[in-house]
Amino acid sequence: MASRFFSKALLVLVLAASGCAGKTHTWLVKPHQRAYLADRIMRLDANPQQKKADQHVLVYREGAMGGDGTAGGGCGCN
Amino acid sequence: MQLSRATLVLLAAAALGGPAHAAVEASSNVTLFREPSAKTPVQVIHPQVDVSADLGKWAGVNAGYEVDMVSGATPRAYGSPTETAAGVDAVSGATSFSDQRQQARGGLSVNTALVGLAAGYSYGWEKDYRSHTLSASARGDFLERNFTLGLAYTRNFDSVCDQNNQNAQGPLDLLALASSENCFKVGVEDVVERKVATHTFEPSLVWTATPRLLLQGGGTLQVIDGFQSSPYRRVFVGSQGRAPQEHVPTLRQRYALFARARLAVPEARGAVSVMARAYRDTWDLRAATAEAELLKYLGPSIIVGAHSRYHLQSGAIFFRTATQYRTLGPVGQYWTGDRELSPLRMLLGGLTLAFLKRPQNKTWYEEFELNVKFDIMKYVTEPDGPSSDRKGAFTSMAGVALRF
Numbered sequence: 083m084a085s086r087f088f089s090k091a092l093l094v095l096v097l098a099a100s101g102c103a104g105k106t107h108t109w110l111v112k113p114h115q116r117a118y119l120a121d122r123i124m125r126l127d128a129n130p131q132q133k134k135a136d137q138h139v140l141v142y143r144e145g146a147m148g149g150d151g152t153a154g155g156g157c158g159c160n
Numbered sequence: 161m162q163l164s165r166a167t168l169v170l171l172a173a174a175a176l177g178g179p180a181h182a183a184v185e186a187s188s189n190v191t192l193f194r195e196p197s198a199k200t201p202v203q204v205i206h207p208q209v210d211v212s213a214d215l216g217k218w219a220g221v222n223a224g225y226e227v228d229m230v231s232g233a234t235p236r237a238y239g240s241p242t243e244t245a246a247g248v249d250a251v252s253g254a255t256s257f258s259d260q261r262q263q264a265r266g267g268l269s270v271n272t273a274l275v276g277l278a279a280g281y282s283y284g285w286e287k288d289y290r291s292h293t294l295s296a297s298a299r300g301d302f303l304e305r306n307f308t309l310g311l312a313y314t315r316n317f318d319s320v321c322d323q324n325n326q327n328a329q330g331p332l333d334l335l336a337l338a339s340s341e342n343c344f345k346v347g348v349e350d351v352v353e354r355k356v357a358t359h360t361f362e363p364s365l366v367w368t369a370t371p372r373l374l375l376q377g378g379g380t381l382q383v384i385d386g387f388q389s390s391p392y393r394r395v396f397v398g399s400q401g402r403a404p405q406e407h408v409p410t411l412r413q414r415y416a417l418f419a420r421a422r423l424a425v426p427e428a429r430g431a432v433s434v435m436a437r438a439y440r441d442t443w444d445l446r447a448a449t450a451e452a453e454l455l456k457y458l459g460p461s462i463i464v465g466a467h468s469r470y471h472l473q474s475g476a477i478f479f480r481t482a483t484q485y486r487t488l489g490p491v492g493q494y495w496t497g498d499r500e501l502s503p504l505r506m507l508l509g510g511l512t513l514a515f516l517k518r519p520q521n522k523t524w525y526e527e528f529e530l531n532v533k534f535d536i537m538k539y540v541t542e543p544d545g546p547s548s549d550r551k552g553a554f555t556s557m558a559g560v561a562l563r564f
């Protein structure tokens with residue numbers, strides 16, 4: 083019973099992720115709404131070299147680490 | 161609404177038609193870091209250069225090189241009873257030094273419309289340290305590119321030069337490394353090579369929440385297994401004046417969770433970003449970090465920014481001040497003189513300036529970028545903690561990037 087439920091949930095998740103669920107997600111941000119997000123100042127990785135140098139300084143001062151994450155968002159058009 | 165209609169049309173066209181992808185990008189950056197102190201100042205000059213190129217439509221290569229040129233004075237014994245009693249500080253035997261650390265790296269990437277894969281290798285070397293790093297990452301967009309899931313894994317294979325302490329009966333007998341002269345030489349008996357294995361796993365998720373708001377969340381899990389003490393550092397422990405080599409556990413598991421938000425403010429032609437991070441590790445070091453950043457266009461080509469960062473951490477469970485190590489002794493069999501493992505508060509403030517030039521007519525380059533940055537850091541540490549004579553630091557950075 084439980085495995086059937088998880089199989090269905092996985093299928094729905096995969097279909098939703100691939101955009102093949104046949105349903106329009108009205109809450110999603112559309113490409114034509116991304117003008118502001120496409121701007122350079124909205125990029126999470128606008129200057130990776132500077133970010134790397136910053137982390138290089140901080141990692142030798144702080145006992146903690148992490149929190150850099152992976153870039154994403156923006157215009158979403160590449 | 162100060163963004164002109166023409167600008168909005170151009171931005172929308174970029175969003176629909178794809179960003180201008182340069183075939184080759186070359187960037188260089190130099191960082192000058194200074195930590196002033198009357199006894200143990202430190203200065204680091206850190207140049208780095210990176211080049212990346214597209215190989216056809218889907219693949220890319222990148223390579224980079226960087227150097228740390230470090231000079232100054234370092235405390236090699238923590239908690240000298242004579243100097244602490246005289247009220248100087250808790251540092252003994254500050255030794256002048258000059259060292260270089262170099263790193264070369266290269267990588268490959270494959271990017272399709274919705275998925276990106278990357279792999280890389282780097283080699284870092286200095287007189288007393290060798291480091292091989294393998295990294296792999298994957299990124300995927302889904303739900304009409306409103307979400308980006310990223311997974312990154314890094315594996316370090318490091319070697320540290322250490323004093324040969326095979327005759328030590330226990331941790332209190334450990335001798336510190338006196339010199340790096342014989343490090344990594346074949347046939348020498350006074351030094352040995354110790355291994356450090358590091359696994360780092362970093363998942364993250366970016367959500368395009370609204371036409372103006374990006375949200376990001378993620379975490380870091382890191383496991384370090386191997387020799388993690390400073391081979392040179394000695395710590396005065398107990399009342400008998402013994403100062404063995406620093407001794408910390410060989411296994412450390414580190415966990416971090418973070419959240420970030422970036423909001424476009426077109427009315428001001430700018431953006432606001434905030435970040436919060438919580439951290440804990442198996443040495444019981446706990447930390448909280450917060451960041452804020454403001455970015456704003458001045459004209460079509462200049463972006464100015466202001467940012468701040470606040471970091472608060474407890475000490476590791478085996479950390480004690482110099483006085484406590486001498487009067488109470490060590491915590492179990494571990495002792496450290498590392499500021500990273502001590503209670504610390506740090507406040508950072510800084511300014512950035514970026515100049516972007518994208519020629520209107522077709523020419524030999526696609527985009528030119530110039531960046532400068534200046535940060536001030538203020539530390540608050542234990543009065544007789546490690547490196548308590550260093551109260552703050554300055555970082556200056558200048559970089560240039562050219563895209564063809």
